[in-house]
Amino acid sequence: MAAEKLTRGRLAQIIVMLTLLVIAFFWRTVIYTPGLTIIDCKDATGFCGTSQSQEKVAYEWIRKNDTIYFSLVSESKPHSAYWDQKGKQSPELSIKQVQEGEGYRTNWQWSRHDLPTDMGIFNVVFDRYQFKFNYPEKG
Structure with missing residues (x-):
């Protein structure tokens, strides 16, 4: 040739x-477009992210009487949030979102009666990152 x-x-x-x-x-x-990076956050409170993720969050679960609060502080606004129950997604809207310095604080609240049954993981999605928060065990 x-x-x-x-x-x-x-x-x-x-x-x-x-x-x-x-x-x-x-x-x-x-x-x-890169795939969605899934990040597991296992504690009831703390910081979550990986060395590869540009998005890092601080979060906290609080239980008071019959109300459950979940607070998330991040650099950007989340796109969606949902409970993951046996392969189904149950969307949740934020009750309150405020700007704090260069970041955002997003708060959710539920009464114990409004929570999905068999809930286990609450997911919050940013651009390319999905944070999975384990609902804290009763204690």
């Missing part, structure tokens, strides 16, 4: 293949 003459057909084939490769490279570079 190296000893063959470069014909118009062979040149057209090379140009077409190079064009396809360049288009594929730029398409993948421009359109690329």
Whole structure:
């Protein structure tokens, strides 16, 4: 093949293949969206994040009488929040969201009667990060 003459057909084939490769490279570079990074937060209170995540949060579960409060402080506003129950998602809206310095404090509250049955994990989603908060065990 190296000893063959470069014909118009062979040149057209090379140009077409190079064009396809360049288009594929730029398409993948421009359109690329990374997958959702899932971060588990196991304690009832504290900070959560990973060394790879740009989003880090401080959170706290509080139980007072018949009311459960969940507070989250983050650098950006969460996109969604939901209870994860046996493969189903039960969306939850924030009761209150305020700006604190360069971050945001988002608060949720439920009465014990309004909580989903068999709840275990409360999920909060930011751009590329999904934080999973374990509902604290009764104690």
